[in-house]
Amino acid sequence: MFDIARQHLKTPRDLLRFAMSRFTEAGLFFGHGTDNAWDEAAYLIAHTLHLPIDRFDALLDARLLPSELNDALDILERRVSERVPAAYLTREAWLAGHDFYIDERVIVPRSFIAELLPDGLSPWIEHPELVHRALDLCTGSGCLAILLADAYPDAEVDAVDLSTDALDVATLNIERYGLEQRVTPIESDLWAGVAGNRYDLIVSNPPYVDAESVAALPDEYLKEPELALGSGEDGLDATRAILEQATHFLNPFGVLVVEIGHNRDVLEALYPALTFTWLDTSGGDGFVFLLTREDLVTGGL
Template identity: 60%
Template structure:
């Protein structure tokens, strides 16, 4: 960055305006927690200054020290030059009011299922105490397992991932939230490591990016582990695997919730007659489905006849 220009930036407001301009000029891609240059610039500046994400307004006209200006400039420069997602620069990602440690061993949490858990999965689950055993399949950073533990006070939760690196990150987050007595991290390729177990609730935010989209991902996504994104030609390899065997792992009244990205039409054409319930999220009702064991088993019986 131009040192002469940045020498004239004194307040948080100055640096915020400067950062937004630079981010827009650089054509950065936003999609890992923030959706625009302003929000991401504000987040990075506040984090670097050790201020809460909701404390922008009171400090807009606060003047930065020499060392603070250097630190802010460094993090903004890295975001622009490396095109590294902000969460990997700060080692922090937020889902609602919950912060999680992240690094390049896991994808950055951004699941619509987190929104649904925030609302206690109502009206689909009316008695949270009946969720005694739950599974977070493809847990990554462990964020959904942790959110489930907050919502379902009585639940023992298994959190499964094929990546040992991801499980190491999940362990840090589980330990940070002091939930190791309720969340059990399991190294497993899908359901292989939980054979014989049955769950009242299974949630999964599996890989779901199709081959065409993988080939054109913005630079920011290239920092994330590809095996946590790619799911075959149509993006549904992992979802097909889940649907094919989920009845073996659900209790009689158990429910399955899966996030599938932009693959709703492809999924419906592949499974005609399967009675998916599409859950409403902040971006619409095309991204997360719910299905009960009873519905899935009934469809499988009809399809085999």
């Protein structure tokens, strides 16, 4: 099919129609930056042809050179045949208006926490300048650590991950944004590498997929590092480890923000004494919780 397409397609519009048909026919799964075949195809075509995505519609009928057509079809074919997330094909992912280098060493960035920085954490953090030290646990590509540094310009940020491969990618992104003096990548199994440190704000988007869901993941997710997805039978092993030590790492008025996927009911049943604040996000109010240090102490942690 792709060989035939090389002989007949002429424009980005042709490519877009063809890609949508092939994506739908292949039953691709979307969820790494887009949620439908149209947006995914438009992004891949525009990126490959070096066209601005926000003006893509105006260029749909431009005639393509044979080399341009082949390049676009190559990346579309890989998306279909290998079921690779688009971010791994383009080596790029966007989060909160920032672009990050991404490859198979890290999970593709997609965190509701990004949209909460900084205004969504008010009134718990009244002014950005009140955050002097921040921590991103399970940093992956370093995206949330970099967004923390952007949202809180007076803060020094520690970016922690167990994976040295992930930290190599995080370092690339830290350097890309010129934040070497403010964001520090640290190899650590959660808290071990930051013992003795205290933070005004700690955020984490840890692994949180339960064992049953891991077993049913579509192929696209299986291309991501296994370490970054599953977290025990109920998906909350990492979250429990975060909660049970967090008081030791928060300043007296410190704030903890954690994303946990669809595990709200299970988490609240595990910690009935904790008063979780569930933050409103574009996905709803059941995915990201906030606890102050006082909340943790009052809840017996």
